[in-house]
Amino acid sequence: xxDPDGYRPNVAIVLMRxxxxxxxxxxxxxxxxxxxxxxxxxxETPLEAMYRELREETGLLPEHVELLGVTxxxxxxxxxxxxVRRNDRMVCIGQKQVWFLLRFTGEDSDxxxxxxxxxxxxxxxxxxxxxxxxxxxxxxxxxxANALQHLAPYARELAGVQAVPHQTLDTRRWRGPRSRRRNAxxxxxxxxxxxxx
Numbered sequence: 001x002x003d004p005d006g007y008r009p010n011v012a013i014v015l016m017r018x019x020x021x022x023x024x025x026x027x028x029x030x031x032x033x034x035x036x037x038x039x040x041x042x043x044e045t046p047l048e049a050m051y052r053e054l055r056e057e058t059g060l061l062p063e064h065v066e067l068l069g070v071t072x073x074x075x076x077x078x079x080x081x082x083x084v085r086r087n088d089r090m091v092c093i094g095q096k097q098v099w100f101l102l103r104f105t106g107e108d109s110d111x112x113x114x115x116x117x118x119x120x121x122x123x124x125x126x127x128x129x130x131x132x133x134x135x136x137x138x139x140x141x142x143x144x145a146n147a148l149q150h151l152a153p154y155a156r157e158l159a160g161v162q163a164v165p166h167q168t169l170d171t172r173r174w175r176g177p178r179s180r181r182r183n184a185x186x187x188x189x190x191x192x193x194x195x196x197x
Contacts, residue, residue: 006093011050012037014101020163025121046098057120059112065102069154077143099147129164
């Protein structure tokens with residue numbers, strides 16, 4: 001499902017322990033790490049899609065989590081030009097997402113990556129709340145910054161300000177690949193964006 005502007009409706013999940021650390025997972029056969037996320041079906045609400053993706057990507061059920069917060073409206077990011085499939089009938093230029101913050105009430109043993117024929121992840125770890133901003137693929141950083149800024153107050157209510165400290169983030173800094181400016185004069189072809197995370 002792709003909207004008339006070329007964006008695929010999507011949900012993203014920040015799964016957080018009571019200590020403020022968040023679930024960070026490695027994509028199968030790739031070096032990229034990210035939060036769970038996935039596309040919406042045409043007959044789903046964002047909430048329904050979130051619970052389906054949670055089950056498919058992490059093995060968790062609604063009883064393993066508690067909904068703490070959600071971003072209002074859509075947050076968008078564009079794919080880098082090399083990732084846009086121009087030959088598809090409907091060209092997808094990026095994703096528009098609703099982000100959910102969930103408290104993890106289960107145990108690590110409840111997390112499973114084998115609930116679908118094609119698992120999304122093969123490894124996970126728990127990281128500090130703001131850690132993903134410096135470690136997600138460049139083209140997703142802007143949307144990660146906006147989402148985490150919005151969800152941080154909900155996270156603080158549970159984990160406290162020590163676990164989720166206040167940040168003064170300039171979201172303009174995260175709006176696109178920083179490597180574009182850094183490598184503008186690099187004619188060797190080296191550098192540039194890492195793979196999709």
